Amino acid sequence: MRVCSFLVASFLASAPLAAQACGTALVLTIDVSNSIDTAEYRLQTDGLADALQDPEIVEVMVQGEATLAVVQWSGVDKQSLSIPWTQIRTTLDAARLSRQARQMQRAFVLSDTAPAEAIYFSLSLFDAVAHCNRHVIDISGDGTPNAGADTRAARNAAQRAGVTINGIAIESMGLAITNFYRGAVITRDGFVMTARTHREYPETIRAKILRELSRIFG
Template sequence: MALTLLVPALPARACQTALLLAIDVSQSIDSAEYRYQTEGLADALADTEIAEALIRGRMALAVMQWSGRDAQNLSIPWTRIHSQADLAAFAARARAMPRAYVMSNTAVGEALSFGLAQFAAVPDCARKVIDVSGDGPDNAGSDPRLARRAAERAGIEINALAIESLGLSITNYFRRAVITRGGFVMTARGYRSYARTLREKIRREISQIMF
């Protein structure tokens, strides 16, 4: 009689980080600036170091678009990045992603609250991060500091990419009212530098995997 060995299945590697990329599509963003954001995101994901770290960490990625008080949309739902094919498909969706809203105001607090709720779908990920980009402060909705406090209580990190045209007003606003303790802001000097700044920002956010 043949002896059958029962070999236990190896446990799947855990998700290291869930990263929610939150893109500003308020009325201050024209069609060209929207495309700078989507194409910049797709290009950042093609970076060799970023791609290797995302796959090695089996990260979960999602993209939301946000604008006014009732204008938040999970445009690309949570996707587990287990292979180069997964990442390429995600980047292609980001590049082709239609704009969710036009001619709406800027409700940063509601955007953050919507973003926080999305992490219920990825409870197994060790780190949870919102990466919010924008070119202006809130002019509608709730105080974003309320959502920031909720994020800190939940152990969710908020970082920001400030798109500046003059001065550092948006960078300072994000520092004061948006990012969590231990979070950070990176500044793009206009939309043409968005892709480069986003690459640097994602590298920093996943540095625990890379190094």
């Protein structure tokens, strides 16, 4: 099943982008597993869209010549490249990407939670942006795995490939998801941020993208 995911990802990613300056290639992933209801899905997509039109983030994306893609994920064979690689050279590019995120239709419903497959799928997309200086995967979710491969093995594969994984843990109570992300999802050079319920996700994703692209917090 993992091989199938790689083949699908390679097909959807299409041909490599023309070689040009690129600071960070960032895959933003959205959890659409069974635990995410319609309102929570909309909080994620609207939160992402709002972040992508935030003036401070737009400035960082343009100055850093960032390239972004958006992936929806849930079960073992359910990963979708919803927005292909898009380089942000101007404010118009950022506005277009924000609109695409806001209008994005949900890819899957009633499916399991398999973050390892989301990582493997995202890793396969970087062949198209090999010229970028940094490769980063942003994994967000509100649950621990109930399907799929070992998440630590996927995280280790990312580390070997020189890819950073950061995370947003969406909690309902306590820090169980945060602790799982810290121990099994993020890479040694990565970080995890906590959203206390889905309603905190919009502000958290804004802070997270800013940190990923500017590294102003070290």
